[in-house]
Amino acid sequence: MLESLALKLDNVFKKLRGKGLLTEKDVTDALKEIRLSLLEADVNYRVVKSFVESVKEKALQQEVLKNITPGEQVVKIVWDEMCAIMGKKGGTISFSPNPPTIIMLVGLQGSGKTTTTAKLANIFKKDGKKVLIVAADTNRPAAADQLEILGKSIGVDVHRESGKDSLAIAMSALAKRLYYDILIFDTAGRLHIDEELMEQLREMKLKLSPHETLLVADAMTGQDAVNIAESFSNNIGIDGVILTKMEGDARGGALLSIRAVTGKSVKFIGVGENVDAMEPFYPERIASKILGMGDIVSLVEKVKKNISGDSLLNLEEKIKKDSFDLEDFKEQLKQLVHMGPIEEIIGMVPGGSRLLGLVNSGPGYQKEINRAVSIINSMTKEERRNYVIINGNRRKRISKGSGTSVQEVNKLLKNFFQTKKMIKAFSGKKGKTALGRALSSVRF
Amino acid sequence: MNRLFKRLSSGLTKTREALTSALGNLFNKEGVIDRDRIEQIEEVLVLSDMGLNTAHVLIEWVKGEIATGRIKDPSQFRYYIKMRLKEMMSGNQSGLNPDTNRPYIIMVVGVNGVGKTSTIGKLAYKFKSSGKSVMLTASDTFRAGAIEQLEVWAARSSAEIIKQKSGSDPSALAYDAVISAMAREKHVLIVDTAGRLHTKYNLMEELKKMKRVIGKALAGAPHEIILVLDATTGQNALSQVRVFNEAVGLTGIIVTKLDGTAKGGIVVPIASEFKIPIRMIGIGEGISDLIDFRAEEFVDAMFDEER
Numbered sequence: 129m130l131e132s133l134a135l136k137l138d139n140v141f142k143k144l145r146g147k148g149l150l151t152e153k154d155v156t157d158a159l160k161e162i163r164l165s166l167l168e169a170d171v172n173y174r175v176v177k178s179f180v181e182s183v184k185e186k187a188l189q190q191e192v193l194k195n196i197t198p199g200e201q202v203v204k205i206v207w208d209e210m211c212a213i214m215g216k217k218g219g220t221i222s223f224s225p226n227p228p229t230i231i232m233l234v235g236l237q238g239s240g241k242t243t244t245t246a247k248l249a250n251i252f253k254k255d256g257k258k259v260l261i262v263a264a265d266t267n268r269p270a271a272a273d274q275l276e277i278l279g280k281s282i283g284v285d286v287h288r289e290s291g292k293d294s295l296a297i298a299m300s301a302l303a304k305r306l307y308y309d310i311l312i313f314d315t316a317g318r319l320h321i322d323e324e325l326m327e328q329l330r331e332m333k334l335k336l337s338p339h340e341t342l343l344v345a346d347a348m349t350g351q352d353a354v355n356i357a358e359s360f361s362n363n364i365g366i367d368g369v370i371l372t373k374m375e376g377d378a379r380g381g382a383l384l385s386i387r388a389v390t391g392k393s394v395k396f397i398g399v400g401e402n403v404d405a406m407e408p409f410y411p412e413r414i415a416s417k418i419l420g421m422g423d424i425v426s427l428v429e430k431v432k433k434n435i436s437g438d439s440l441l442n443l444e445e446k447i448k449k450d451s452f453d454l455e456d457f458k459e460q461l462k463q464l465v466h467m468g469p470i471e472e473i474i475g476m477v478p479g480g481s482r483l484l485g486l487v488n489s490g491p492g493y494q495k496e497i498n499r500a501v502s503i504i505n506s507m508t509k510e511e512r513r514n515y516v517i518i519n520g521n522r523r524k525r526i527s528k529g530s531g532t533s534v535q536e537v538n539k540l541l542k543n544f545f546q547t548k549k550m551i552k553a554f555s556g557k558k559g560k561t562a563l564g565r566a567l568s569s570v571r572f
Numbered sequence: 573m574n575r576l577f578k579r580l581s582s583g584l585t586k587t588r589e590a591l592t593s594a595l596g597n598l599f600n601k602e603g604v605i606d607r608d609r610i611e612q613i614e615e616v617l618v619l620s621d622m623g624l625n626t627a628h629v630l631i632e633w634v635k636g637e638i639a640t641g642r643i644k645d646p647s648q649f650r651y652y653i654k655m656r657l658k659e660m661m662s663g664n665q666s667g668l669n670p671d672t673n674r675p676y677i678i679m680v681v682g683v684n685g686v687g688k689t690s691t692i693g694k695l696a697y698k699f700k701s702s703g704k705s706v707m708l709t710a711s712d713t714f715r716a717g718a719i720e721q722l723e724v725w726a727a728r729s730s731a732e733i734i735k736q737k738s739g740s741d742p743s744a745l746a747y748d749a750v751i752s753a754m755a756r757e758k759h760v761l762i763v764d765t766a767g768r769l770h771t772k773y774n775l776m777e778e779l780k781k782m783k784r785v786i787g788k789a790l791a792g793a794p795h796e797i798i799l800v801l802d803a804t805t806g807q808n809a810l811s812q813v814r815v816f817n818e819a820v821g822l823t824g825i826i827v828t829k830l831d832g833t834a835k836g837g838i839v840v841p842i843a844s845e846f847k848i849p850i851r852m853i854g855i856g857e858g859i860s861d862l863i864d865f866r867a868e869e870f871v872d873a874m875f876d877e878e879r
Contacts (some may be wrong), residue, residue, distance in 0.1 A: 168623070170806030173618050236804075237685075238685030238686060239685060240684070269721045270718070270719075270724060273716070273717040274718075274721075275716075277716035277717060346685060348805050348808040348809075349804050350804060350805055351619045351620070351806065352804045373684065376769035376770065377808065377811055379806070379807065381806055401684070401714075
């Protein structure tokens, strides 16, 4: 996500940071390259223009140029401007004080409305809300089927009817309002913006009077993204935007342009095909990520989400008693897999975009973890508790049992020793506080 | 041809308005072509999604033409830009030829939401209309509702459909479909695939496997592997073409949603950078709204005022 833009900007800033003093020319040259990178990333032409002008104006002030770290100052200005164009507030939905909250999703065909409907419902359901999703898309064949299947998979009620027009379906769904906290309406999309679609949506909006009307748009859209957002905004009025398909190599054009042109913030981003693959959008975190400062906040949240509080407590206990064994090691490895692709994690670490090319990641990495886990699975309980007894014969047996080689078993044991050693160092006097801090920051 | 032009041209109204009004204003005024004007051209071209690189190539070329004195006045400028664009894309127009084999097997790939299933429906209708027997296989076993969607399209074009329940192995299904298409002597078999982002390693591997498996069922198949591209996509479309091409070797591209507000400019760098024919373009939601790509018509429709 956004790596190509991050890498390009990183190269620009590297040059600036290397300089003790900045001249006006240094700044203009850097801005030229920033402009190119943004345009290559599909950021709207006019947005780029005003962005560059405003950065230039601020960066050329004397106090910036004379600052002891002028390069950092310029990066800071770019960061500020990026946050400014993406808006302060990100992923917040305003719930109605008198439930139910009614949410209407609009957008073009193929932008991912139906999937997004289910993803949103899933988020609210996890918050303990009772949600109804409504298949008010009668245009696309099987859209209602899709929504029904998705609804079932997340355990959320679906309202669908056949042989009625979308408005009638919406109205009979609305009649169920008393039973739910949130109603989400999936509406019809069309291939492109036309009067017929807008009329239909305007009418539905009038009848539903939703608390939130959200535009769903494809993050890979080019220069047309702002036109789409503008027409929906002008014709039916929207409260925010959800950008989908961010997990690919989308370059961020739509993300950086939509608010600047329409004044509507991006509220959520879709980051995968599964129903739980949607995140609230935080402009500052994304700006940090694009500028190679990493996204520690999201990293910590990811850890929290994927590692249960219990297992962390256990681990802390084990570390105190120095009883970290191979079984624990296996759990740690498994959790690493749960965290998702290593690239994603590295991308959240400051300077991570630079590292991405160097790391041996990808599917090979997942495979390696799986092999390690199966090696440990081939050990007896006694061996897992007390690694000292694993002699040559046992190693042979373990390698046979796991379909690996003795060398691989040796390698795994070596990795385990190192981890154990590292943990021991951590739990020393100084380390204890550091680790304690790290652990307490991720506890619920 | 006239009908096609009209249709494409009405679809491309937005593109044309954007391109011609700016380019027109630029040169209808008297005066020299200064930096500001070059920047204005750049803006118009970049807004069409053709990308900064292509825009710069065109601009450099314009500058060269000015230096040699071939572009002197506004009317000539548009003419040369059009000529240049047609040249850049003329090598990429060639339609499908289903007569080369029976069954002629087409595999359709692409990222999510570009309109693969609808395009397959329209293709099926097209072949059916020309008297061919058509079989479809719903190998998008991942996305909820995809099979049902293809069924509706199959019914519309009265093509036969081979399916299995959602979640089954797409390669196995494709294999069965090929065997069955051979046994029933179908003219054309179109294999749908689940949409996948090109950055997903495992899913791209799955696609390679599907291709291999189809080749095992019938040597030399699939005869055509088409990437479906959404015309509203920005520069990302280039990496889609690149990655899918590296994975399965594309033999053709179909660009959809050209009737929208998108300028469709992304077709230009794709056509000039890859030697992959643009088989067809989608210009509407109707079942017959899939037409052959003609660089000449495409560029004319982009630039010309009402005829």
